[in-house]
Amino acid sequence: MNSNMSPVDWAKLPIQNYAQFSGRAPRAEYWWFFLAVIIAYILASIIESILGIKGMIGGVYGPISLLLLVGTFVPSLAVGVRRLHDTNRSGWWILAPLVPYCLAFVLGGAAMMGGAAAGSAAGMGAGMGIAGIFMLIGAACAIALLVFYCLPGTPGDNQYGPNPYGEGGGTSA
Secondary structure (H helix, E strand, C coil): CCCCCCHHHHHHHHHHCCCCCCCCCCHHHHHHHHHHHHHHHHHHHHHHHHHCCCCCECCCECHHHHHHHHHHHHHHHHHHHHHHHHCCCCHHHHHCCHHHHHHHHHHHHHHHHHHHHCCCHHHHHHHHHHHHHHHHHHHHHHHHHHHHHHCCCCCCCECCECCCCCCCCCCCC
8 A cells, every 4th residue: 555645545445445354454544534434424414404304313313424324334343443453453352342331231221120120229329330330441441442543553564464555664654
């Protein structure tokens, strides 16, 4: 890859590699795509507000934003996994924040429902405490994932593929 690519070229790359989970993605590819998606969501929200269709689906999404969400979901996952590969980490790290959030919902929710069924405020409080602890763990995992995305890629080849900038290219920016 050429390290002299324009930001638009970097932002288009994850769409061109729609579901490619193997290989590496440098910081430029990940962050320019991330910025392009944020700008697209802002524009979709403005258009939906003008047309009066914002929050039409489930009270949250308009049809344009939902279409954008569905269309960018797989490329977002793929570029996130490739970005982790560039830092020589497994793509499974992308699930790190999700696991504690699911545990908060399942365990905390079960404890709260059990406390409510027993008519115990203490049981409800315990469930909320359990959920809160897992939510904090999930937030810490999300912060760790953000740090991984910000780290420079490993110079040269790693177990996930060659340097995205090619032989003799700069470090993975």
